[in-house]
Amino acid sequence: MQKIYVKPKDYWMNDPNGFIYYKGMYHLFYQCFPYAPRWGRMHWGHVVSKDLVNWEEQGIALFPSKTDDRSGCFSGSAIEEDGKMQLYYTGVNYLTENPEDINLCVDEHFVSAQLMITSEDGIHFDNIKDKKTVIPVIHDADIGDARHTRDPKVWKDGDIWYMVLGSTINDKQGKLLFFTSTDGEEWKFENSVTRENFGWMWECPDYFKIGDKKLLSTSVQGLEGGIWEDRNVYQSGYFEIEGDILGEYKLSEYHLWDYGFDYYAPQSFETEDGRRIHISWMGMPDCEEYSNPTIQTGWQHCFTFPREIFEKDGKICQRPIRELEEKKHLVSDVKGMLAGEGYPVYEMTISDITKNRFKVILSEKLILDYADGKFRMHFTDQDKTSVSSGRSMRYVEVEEVENLKILADTSSVEVFVNDGEYVFSTRYYPEVYKLQAEAVGAQITLSEIM
Numbered sequence: 001m002q003k004i005y006v007k008p009k010d011y012w013m014n015d016p017n018g019f020i021y022y023k024g025m026y027h028l029f030y031q032c033f034p035y036a037p038r039w040g041r042m043h044w045g046h047v048v049s050k051d052l053v054n055w056e057e058q059g060i061a062l063f064p065s066k067t068d069d070r071s072g073c074f075s076g077s078a079i080e081e082d083g084k085m086q087l088y089y090t091g092v093n094y095l096t097e098n099p100e101d102i103n104l105c106v107d108e109h110f111v112s113a114q115l116m117i118t119s120e121d122g123i124h125f126d127n128i129k130d131k132k133t134v135i136p137v138i139h140d141a142d143i144g145d146a147r148h149t150r151d152p153k154v155w156k157d158g159d160i161w162y163m164v165l166g167s168t169i170n171d172k173q174g175k176l177l178f179f180t181s182t183d184g185e186e187w188k189f190e191n192s193v194t195r196e197n198f199g200w201m202w203e204c205p206d207y208f209k210i211g212d213k214k215l216l217s218t219s220v221q222g223l224e225g226g227i228w229e230d231r232n233v234y235q236s237g238y239f240e241i242e243g244d245i246l247g248e249y250k251l252s253e254y255h256l257w258d259y260g261f262d263y264y265a266p267q268s269f270e271t272e273d274g275r276r277i278h279i280s281w282m283g284m285p286d287c288e289e290y291s292n293p294t295i296q297t298g299w300q301h302c303f304t305f306p307r308e309i310f311e312k313d314g315k316i317c318q319r320p321i322r323e324l325e326e327k328k329h330l331v332s333d334v335k336g337m338l339a340g341e342g343y344p345v346y347e348m349t350i351s352d353i354t355k356n357r358f359k360v361i362l363s364e365k366l367i368l369d370y371a372d373g374k375f376r377m378h379f380t381d382q383d384k385t386s387v388s389s390g391r392s393m394r395y396v397e398v399e400e401v402e403n404l405k406i407l408a409d410t411s412s413v414e415v416f417v418n419d420g421e422y423v424f425s426t427r428y429y430p431e432v433y434k435l436q437a438e439a440v441g442a443q444i445t446l447s448e449i450m
């Protein structure tokens with residue numbers, strides 16, 4: 001059972017959707033299949049929170065109910081307009097005899113449209129007759145793909161509405177589509193962003209500024225060869241944009257949001273006090289390498305803890321949101337070495353590490369260390385019945401590790417390296433909650449999260 005990480009009450013969860021602060025509450029929706037702990041015909045689950053730490057289940061918000069979304073309500077986003085909450089999402093329609101059984105629909109005969117629904121209070125979405133298709137299936141291949149165009153992220157800048165969608169060029173090259181609108185209902189295609197030889201599908205896009213930097217985030221499928229061989233099957237990261245996404249632009253290299261095993265499809269929003277916070281599915285689609293034993297107890301997957309994205313010395317970094325501070329209870333603050341047992345939910349920090357001399361062992365099987373110019377997260381045992389449930393090693397090349405922050409819940413760990421310049425997320429399934437940390441001369445603190 002996870003404590004501070006959002007998980008589905010039962011069954012299946014994937015992407016975060018519709019992350020928004022609305023009428024005094026944080027709302028977070030998620031891709032869910034409410035009938036089995038596996039992916040299926042997608043619905044939107046819904047949780048709300050006053051502090052981004054404790055979440056309350058609200059039940060199903062969106063479910064397939066019209067031709068355009070009869071095979072699933074895929075990912076999307078939320079926006080407030082005139083005091084109402086508007087959700088934008090992708091409706092999927094399998095063109096088969098039985099469109100409700102997505103297991104019969106692996107033959108790729110489907111189309112995708114972008115839909116919208118408005119709620120007076122952000123809780124009730126039962127006016128299903130008011131679902132509107134705002135961007136019908138795109139049949140012009142020069143614009144987008146009729147099947148793989150999805151995950152509308154909508155925002156407003158002044159009077160102009162913007163939408164970015166994930167897509168592909170002929171199932172060969174990932175692409176993002178930008179639309180604008182003056183009312184949130186009539187949308188005009190403006191521009192697309194792509195890069196050659198960089199994956200076949202770009203999905204779950206997001207666009208925002210951190211200081212002066214314009215970031216275009218997307219999850220990419222189909223990166224192979226070279227460095228990608230040591231990484232996950234799919235990636236989530238961002239490009240920095242120079243120029244104008246609606247005109248002339250230049251994309252930087254692609255930076256990963258996370259180097260761990262379980263991280264995909266993050267979505268962000270801006271808080272009232274101007275922080276850019278994102279949250280991600282702590283899972284990985286189409287992954288054969290490892291699995292999750294929670295399936296046996298009827299659920300699968302959770303989210304990462306919400307992270308603030310910020311800039312430090314010109315670098316984009318991430319840290320757990322500060323709302324966590326109030327939940328922390330200091331257990332020990334020592335130099336050089338720490339051992340503890342019986343804390344399933346905690347934060348551990350190691351600061352002032354010198355010469356990369358540190359080693360952390362979590363639950364006897366998950367190791368964080370430094371070797372051959374790499375920060376590494378690895379499991380001692382890759383067996384599917386072990387703590388790793390099949391996970392092996394992830395790493396990043398870095399000259400110097402100066403500090404680490406480890407945030408753990410019952411079955412998940414996030415490690416922030418060098419003030420969050422690199423982050424590693426993984427699920428793990430411990431039999432014992434044991435902590436061992438060694439770092440000559442460094443300061444080590446352990447706080448339990450209550």
Ligand code: FRU
Pocket residue numbers: 014015031042074075076090150151203204264265285
């Ligand atoms: C990403 C994704 C999205 C899609 C959703 C369907 O994990 O494939 O592109 O909207 O999952 O559940």
